[in-house]
Amino acid sequence: MIRFIKNLLYLLSGKACVPQSVRQHELLACIIDRRSCRSFTDEEISPDAVTTVLEAGRFAPSAVNLQTWSFITFSRAEWRKTFERPIPFNGAYAIMICADIFKLKDLFPEMHDTPYVNIMLAVFNAGLAAMNMTIAAEALGLRSIFLSETGRTGLLDIDFLRDRLSLPNGVLPLTTLVLGKPSFSVPGIPPRQPWDAVVMQNRYEKTAGDRLRNWYDQMLLGFKITHPFSNLKAQLAMYRAKMAIAEKTLRKIFHDCSL
Amino acid sequence: MIRFIKNLLYLLSGKACVPQSVRQHELLACIIDRRSCRSFTDEEISPDAVTTVLEAGRFAPSAVNLQTWSFITFSRAEWRKTFERPIPFNGAYAIMICADIFKLKDLFPEMHDTPYVNIMLAVFNAGLAAMNMTIAAEALGLRSIFLSETGRTGLLDIDFLRDRLSLPNGVLPLTTLVLGKPSFSVPGIPPRQPWDAVVMQNRYEKTAGDRLRNWYDQMLLGFKITHPFSNLKAQLAMYRAKMAIAEKTLRKIFHDCSL
Numbered sequence: 001m002i003r004f005i006k007n008l009l010y011l012l013s014g015k016a017c018v019p020q021s022v023r024q025h026e027l028l029a030c031i032i033d034r035r036s037c038r039s040f041t042d043e044e045i046s047p048d049a050v051t052t053v054l055e056a057g058r059f060a061p062s063a064v065n066l067q068t069w070s071f072i073t074f075s076r077a078e079w080r081k082t083f084e085r086p087i088p089f090n091g092a093y094a095i096m097i098c099a100d101i102f103k104l105k106d107l108f109p110e111m112h113d114t115p116y117v118n119i120m121l122a123v124f125n126a127g128l129a130a131m132n133m134t135i136a137a138e139a140l141g142l143r144s145i146f147l148s149e150t151g152r153t154g155l156l157d158i159d160f161l162r163d164r165l166s167l168p169n170g171v172l173p174l175t176t177l178v179l180g181k182p183s184f185s186v187p188g189i190p191p192r193q194p195w196d197a198v199v200m201q202n203r204y205e206k207t208a209g210d211r212l213r214n215w216y217d218q219m220l221l222g223f224k225i226t227h228p229f230s231n232l233k234a235q236l237a238m239y240r241a242k243m244a245i246a247e248k249t250l251r252k253i254f255h256d257c258s259l
Numbered sequence: 260m261i262r263f264i265k266n267l268l269y270l271l272s273g274k275a276c277v278p279q280s281v282r283q284h285e286l287l288a289c290i291i292d293r294r295s296c297r298s299f300t301d302e303e304i305s306p307d308a309v310t311t312v313l314e315a316g317r318f319a320p321s322a323v324n325l326q327t328w329s330f331i332t333f334s335r336a337e338w339r340k341t342f343e344r345p346i347p348f349n350g351a352y353a354i355m356i357c358a359d360i361f362k363l364k365d366l367f368p369e370m371h372d373t374p375y376v377n378i379m380l381a382v383f384n385a386g387l388a389a390m391n392m393t394i395a396a397e398a399l400g401l402r403s404i405f406l407s408e409t410g411r412t413g414l415l416d417i418d419f420l421r422d423r424l425s426l427p428n429g430v431l432p433l434t435t436l437v438l439g440k441p442s443f444s445v446p447g448i449p450p451r452q453p454w455d456a457v458v459m460q461n462r463y464e465k466t467a468g469d470r471l472r473n474w475y476d477q478m479l480l481g482f483k484i485t486h487p488f489s490n491l492k493a494q495l496a497m498y499r500a501k502m503a504i505a506e507k508t509l510r511k512i513f514h515d516c517s518l
Contacts (some may be wrong), residue, residue: 016314019307027286027398031315031391048278055275056290058457060390063407063414063434064498065449065478070467072459082461103456103468107475110495114502116509120414121407123379124433127386131319132290134387135394139286148322148380155322155379167463174383175322190324197362198317200331202341204426208329209362216366219324236369239323243373250375254513 007218011225012188017195030138035189037143040090040180044076049140050093053179056136057095060129066108068122069129070100070171082164088151091178095133096153096161099126101257102170115257119172126174133177143182146175149239156242158249169256191218266477270484271447276454289397294448296402299349299439303335308399309352312438315395316354319388325367327381328388329359331424331432341423347410350437354392355412355420358385360516361429374516378431385433392436402441405434408498415501417508428515450477 016032050073057071074094079087087094099122104111111118130146137144147153152160153176161173192198197211223232275291309332316330333353338346346353358381363370370377389405396403406412411419412435420432451457456470482491 016318018311018314021307022311022399025398027289028311028315028395030286031395031398032311032318034318034320036320048280052277052281052287052291054454054458055277056287058451058454059275059291059293059448061293061295061393061405063405067452067457070457070459070463072461072463074461078461098463100467103471106468107471108495110499111502114499114506116513117414117502117505120378120382120431120433120509123382124386124389124414127383128390128393130383131387131390132394134320135391136287136290139284139290140281146320146322155376155383165463166465168465171463172379174379189318192317193326195313195317198326198329199313200329202331202333202337203424204329204331204357204430206425206427208359209365212362212366236367240369240373243370243376246376247373250379254375 003214003217004221007214007221011191011218011222014189014191027139031135034135034138035185036145037180037182037185038089038145039183040092040143040178041183042090043092043181045092045142045179045181049137049142052140053133053136054095057129057133060125060132062125062128063121066104066121067125068099068101068104069126070098070103072096072098072165083152085151087178088147088153089145089178090180090183091145092180093178095177095179096165097126097130097174097177098167099123099172099174100170102168105170115254119254119257123172123174130175130177137179142179143185144177144179146177148175149242156239156246158246162249169253172253191215191222262473262476263480266473266480269477270450270481273448273450286398289394293393293397294444295404296439296441296444297348297404298442299351299402299437300442301349302351302440304351304401304438304440308396308401311399312392312395313354316388316392319384319391321384321387322380325363325380326384327358327360327363328385329357329362329430331355331357342411344410346437347406347412348404348437349439349442350404351439352437354436354438355424356385356389356433356436357426358382358431358433359429361427364429374513378513378516382431382433389434389436396438401438402444403436403438405436407434408501415498415505417505421508428512431512450474450481
């Protein structure tokens with residue numbers, strides 16, 4: 001019971017432990033206090049803001065500067081036309097973030113026989129670009145959320161997205177970044193793994209998993225609070241079914257990308 | 260010749276095209292004007308700065324909040340002890356960023372039969388955390404570089420790193436983020452792919468690769484300027500040999516991670 005209350009308090013009031021000296025730092029607040037938004041107003045976002053966010057993605061760093069990403073953009077109307085429903089959470093703008101080695105294949109024949117390395121680096125690079133876009137949005141006063149599954153928008157729905165957007169092999173939809181003005185924000189943060197399960201000095205700490213029990217309980221509790229009629233285990237079982245389908249497609253893509 | 264001069268000018272003066280309205284924005288400058296630093300001073304960085312950077316990584320968003328990453332940290336002395344040489348570019352601190360599904364395997368048996376999906380999402384998440392750390396460092400007045408190959412520090416040297424740091428299957432070293440105070444900065448930016456090869460409206464643009472010719476020439480030229488006695492093609496051939504070895508290891512890991 002005491003543990004339950006402790007976990008509940010953590011969920012409602014948890015914060016990053018940044019040193020006193022940087023707590024008033026405006027730029028760091030954008031990064032450290034950022035949290036996903038699940039409810040946007042009807043307000044549109046300006047074309048300048050959209051341009052800036054995309055430019056932040058385009059200027060992200062990448063391994064060997066290869067920029068192995070593509071961003072497929074949707075206004076509200078364009079999303080509705082393409083997917084026959086609104087952007088999830090009433091988002092004002094959506095950017096589907098893809099790892100992309102397809103467009104490089106003619107220029108870099110050196111990469112043809114290493115699809116696993118290529119795709120891994122491309123996915124990592126796409127993560128860099130995605131985060132750059134998110135913080136740029138935050139700096140502009142917008143809020144955002146990455147969709148991994150909600151509304152068939154990410155890697156778990158790769159078959160659907162490949163079909164609907166005619167993506168060739170070598171273009172892997174990873175997530176959709178939804179942007180807009182927030183209509184409200186909930187207190188607290190989704191629970192973070194404890195420092196000593198994440199940060200390791202000089203070598204990998206093989207017992208890190210043992211330090212995740214509290215975090216796991218907080219995850220279950222947090223999910224229960226936000227989904228009173230479901231639970232995380234049921235959600236994961238649903239993911240599992242979708243992941244099994246995505247898994248098959250990914251195996252095929254990894255195989256076919258060996259040119 | 261005119262094209263050569265144009266490309267040279269671009270390399271020396273290229274900048275992101277952010278709208279006038281956001282050009283004076285301090286945080287956006289941190290994101291958009293950030294560039295990798297290849298020469299650090301001997302100065303150390305403060306423990307508070309290190310904590311803040313790592314905390315920015317720990318608080319990054321991730322698919323289903325699974326935080327599939329681990330950060331292995333090294334001071335100068337620790338790096339030297341582990342790798343028997345200094346941190347590349349005289350960096351003051353190094354953070355090896357790993358995708359990590361190993362520590363979750365007992366808690367999430369739902370994920371056991373989808374290694375491709377798990378690893379892809381883990382690598383993407385690690386990219387988000389990596390970029391958050393980089394911008395936090397930038398906001399603190401530090402500079403940084405991601406090492407993908409220099410000094411055997413990234414995915415291309417996965418065999419070496421797995422061995423040296425005793426990494427289990429399910430822990431994939433992706434890159435090393437090197438931090439420090441800059442000793443000097445070079446003008447310009449590494450060339451970016453043109454907007455219309457990166458940003459696509461509503462659907463994937465299959466001809467994007469055709470729009471990369473100028474960028475490719477700029478890449479060759481940029482490499483020549485910074486490496487007068489080599490060229491990008493020779494460098495890529497060297498990468499290719501290393502990638503072939505990493506490829507074998509990755510295939511084995513993807514296979515063995517099916518539990």
